[in-house]
Amino acid sequence: MQTIRRTESVNDVYTIGEELGRGSFSIVYRATHKTTGKDWAVKIVDKDKLGPKKMEMVDTEIEILSKLTNSHIIRLSEVYDDEKNCYMIMELVTGGELFDKIVELQSYSEKDASKLIEQLIEAVEDLHKNKIVHRDLKPENLLLSSNDADADIKLADFGLSTFVEEHTKLKKAVGTPGYIAPEILQTLDEILDGYGKEVDMWSVGVILYILLCGFPPFYAEDDDESFDQIISGVFEYPEPYWNNVSHEAKDLINHLLVVDAKKRYSATQALQHPWIKDNNHVKPLEG
Ligand code: ADP
Numbered sequence: 001m002q003t004i005r006r007t008e009s010v011n012d013v014y015t016i017g018e019e020l021g022r023g024s025f026s027i028v029y030r031a032t033h034k035t036t037g038k039d040w041a042v043k044i045v046d047k048d049k050l051g052p053k054k055m056e057m058v059d060t061e062i063e064i065l066s067k068l069t070n071s072h073i074i075r076l077s078e079v080y081d082d083e084k085n086c087y088m089i090m091e092l093v094t095g096g097e098l099f100d101k102i103v104e105l106q107s108y109s110e111k112d113a114s115k116l117i118e119q120l121i122e123a124v125e126d127l128h129k130n131k132i133v134h135r136d137l138k139p140e141n142l143l144l145s146s147n148d149a150d151a152d153i154k155l156a157d158f159g160l161s162t163f164v165e166e167h168t169k170l171k172k173a174v175g176t177p178g179y180i181a182p183e184i185l186q187t188l189d190e191i192l193d194g195y196g197k198e199v200d201m202w203s204v205g206v207i208l209y210i211l212l213c214g215f216p217p218f219y220a221e222d223d224d225e226s227f228d229q230i231i232s233g234v235f236e237y238p239e240p241y242w243n244n245v246s247h248e249a250k251d252l253i254n255h256l257l258v259v260d261a262k263k264r265y266s267a268t269q270a271l272q273h274p275w276i277k278d279n280n281h282v283k284p285l286e287g
């Protein structure tokens with residue numbers, strides 16, 4: 001599916017419906033195509049509020065999403081523009097954010113977590129092969145395709161993503177505190193001179209940890225303290241929450257939450273880990 005830049009007014013083509021969610025830069029609504037009747041999601045970005053510098057990032061988001069065709073990445077189909085806003089017409093997913101699902105279930109069974117994480121890592125592997133780094137992987141940006149128990153993950157929100165060449169380093173300090181990789185913080189502190197795509201796999205480690213116990217590995221009252229924890233890379237598996245979690249699951253986390261980005265598992269390595277690779281012969285939980 002090729003992303004198409006439209007010149008018509010979005011309101012002539014779609015009926016904008018209820019709000020589906022919002023982030024720091026946008027509001028997402030249901031949008032029904034007036035002639036086909038098909039429902040989509042429209043991400044509306046207020047250009048004035050964003051300013052020209054951040055609008056450049058929206059252009060990058062559009063360029064990146066248009067390139068990607070992975071089934072675990074939200075598809076972008078059309079882009080509309082007017083004086084005030086930019087409108088991104090995307091594939092609609094109806095299962096909500098993984099974030100809300102974690103709150104509802106408190107934590108996932110290992111079998112379900114393994115399946116979701118595998119899909120996430122497949123999406124990340126595809127990004128990295130395309131020289132794209134997401135930089136904002138977190139449960140709010142992982143959407144579920146439906147409300148079914150076996151719903152698929154769809155990676156969304158490429159608002160902070162960018163292109164990165166193999167040997168170049170990124171310097172911009174972006175991300176979300178609980179999920180940010182140590183090398184981004186060390187770049188900010190001028191201890192390192194930049195970071196690369198490995199930052200996404202750190203966030204995958206944080207997401208996996210949260211999926212299995214319902215709380216984050218690095219947490220403190222204020223950001224500075226949690227940043228110190230992240231840079232030190234010290235975290236625990238407190239009892240009783242982790243008593244029944246398998247050794248394999250912890251082993252995978254131990255290979256992802258590694259401060260030295262060079263030693264951290266890549267997406268391709270993580271997909272080969274037994275906890276991911278051998279998840280198929282366990283019968284899925286019912287309901
Ligand atoms: P921001 O860049 O402002 O964070 P997101 O792209 O993350 O915007 O979208 C904000 C929220 O809107 C998401 O967390 C999700 O709840 C909802 N949303 C985004 N895309 C879709 C979609 N394609 N289908 C359904 N809901 C979506």
Ligand code: MG
Pocket residue numbers: 022023024140141157
């Ligand atoms: Mg978001």
